[in-house]
Amino acid sequence: MAEIDLSKEINELKDTFSSIRVVVDPAKLETEIAVLKEQAADPNLWDDTAKAQAVTSKLSRAQSQITKLDSIESRLDDLEVLVELANDANDSASQNEAKAELEGLSKDIGELEIQTLLNGEYDARGAVITIRAGAGGDDATDFAEMLMRMYLRYCEKQGYKTSVLDISYAEGAGIKSAVFEVDAPFAYGSLSVESGTHRLVRMSPFNAAGKRQTSFAAVEVVPLIETTDVIDIPENDIRIDVFRSSGPGGQSVNTTDSAVRITHLPSGIVVSCQNEKSQLQNKAAALRVLQSRLLLLKKQEEDAKKKELAGDVKASWGEQMRSYVLAPYQMVKDLRNNYEVNNPDAVFDGEIEGFISAGLRWRANPEK
Numbered sequence: 001m002a003e004i005d006l007s008k009e010i011n012e013l014k015d016t017f018s019s020i021r022v023v024v025d026p027a028k029l030e031t032e033i034a035v036l037k038e039q040a041a042d043p044n045l046w047d048d049t050a051k052a053q054a055v056t057s058k059l060s061r062a063q064s065q066i067t068k069l070d071s072i073e074s075r076l077d078d079l080e081v082l083v084e085l086a087n088d089a090n091d092s093a094s095q096n097e098a099k100a101e102l103e104g105l106s107k108d109i110g111e112l113e114i115q116t117l118l119n120g121e122y123d124a125r126g127a128v129i130t131i132r133a134g135a136g137g138d139d140a141t142d143f144a145e146m147l148m149r150m151y152l153r154y155c156e157k158q159g160y161k162t163s164v165l166d167i168s169y170a171e172g173a174g175i176k177s178a179v180f181e182v183d184a185p186f187a188y189g190s191l192s193v194e195s196g197t198h199r200l201v202r203m204s205p206f207n208a209a210g211k212r213q214t215s216f217a218a219v220e221v222v223p224l225i226e227t228t229d230v231i232d233i234p235e236n237d238i239r240i241d242v243f244r245s246s247g248p249g250g251q252s253v254n255t256t257d258s259a260v261r262i263t264h265l266p267s268g269i270v271v272s273c274q275n276e277k278s279q280l281q282n283k284a285a286a287l288r289v290l291q292s293r294l295l296l297l298k299k300q301e302e303d304a305k306k307k308e309l310a311g312d313v314k315a316s317w318g319e320q321m322r323s324y325v326l327a328p329y330q331m332v333k334d335l336r337n338n339y340e341v342n343n344p345d346a347v348f349d350g351e352i353e354g355f356i357s358a359g360l361r362w363r364a365n366p367e368k
């Protein structure tokens with residue numbers, strides 16, 4: 001049996017891994033772990049539950065990173081030995097094992113590379129996602145509902161906890177808007193690249209003539225507020241309205257004025273919540289979403305000021321960031337980085353990992 005030569009692929013993986021190690025900086029990470037261990041050993045740590053959870057979460061992630069780095073480094077060395085032994089023994093089973101390990105390492109190093117890109121100020125947090133139907137009538141509201149299902153399916157497959165806070169149903173098909181939380185580590189960092197205008201092109205099921213229809217929906221992703229955040233909202237800055245919940249519901253929903261709408265007067269931001277059973281619960285959820293949006297607004301204002309001082313003010317996101325084409329051909333394409341797939345059904349069923357990875361790489365290096 002012919003020998004296998006995986007030296008090129010292994011060297012490429014080693015180069016990528018070396019770049020990752022430079023970014024992660026294991027020595028710095030070990031120092032951080034030592035500090036966090038000391039904090040975790042403090043007998044009074046759990047007097048402040050929020051702080052304790054933050055410390056233990058950071059410690060667990062840092063230790064996991066070190067373990068992954070050590071494991072991959074060892075596996076790369078072992079793979080070279082495995083290839084050499086398989087060729088010396090002319091053993092097809094060992095050669096196939098080496099090829100499978102190369103594939104596994106490529107996947108693991110790729111995932112580790114993506115994790116190193118999640119280094120923004122709020123990337124480690126959960127996310128609040130808002131979807132709004134744009135131009136396109138019934139097709140747009142139907143598209144908005146398709147996007148909501150796509151993200152909820154993605155979160156389900158990733159094991160992320162989600163909570164739908166508000167849905168405004170359209171008179172015809174689909175939804176006018178929806179707001180839901182994704183409570184999982186690094187959900188904001190990953191899903192923030194989904195922010196922007198999404199476009200759907202298809203043969204409209206709502207048009208008797210069966211003509212091709214273009215419709216739009218907007219996706220907004222903001223970091224989930226944490227108990228340690230200080231976002232002061234004076235009572236005079238907000239107006240609170242209560243109303244009866246709309247759409248499908250049961251028991252107390254639709255029978256009492258339990259839904260809450262909060263308007264932040266200085267910024268004009270409006271949030272509503274109607275999926276909880278009591279007015280008090282809806283008010284708390286709506287305030288949480290408002291704080292999340294104000295937190296991001298504050299950061300955007302600070303970033304804009306920094307760019308202004310640096311003399312480099314330019315938009316990094318176009319109005320239309322992704323197209324979903326169902327007719328006359330089938331394709332989903334990210335217009336920022338040209339990543340595309342030819343299986344819209346899989347994408348709408350939540351298989352968007354490729355788009356998220358491509359988006360994160362593009363955001364880190366938009367010139368490529």
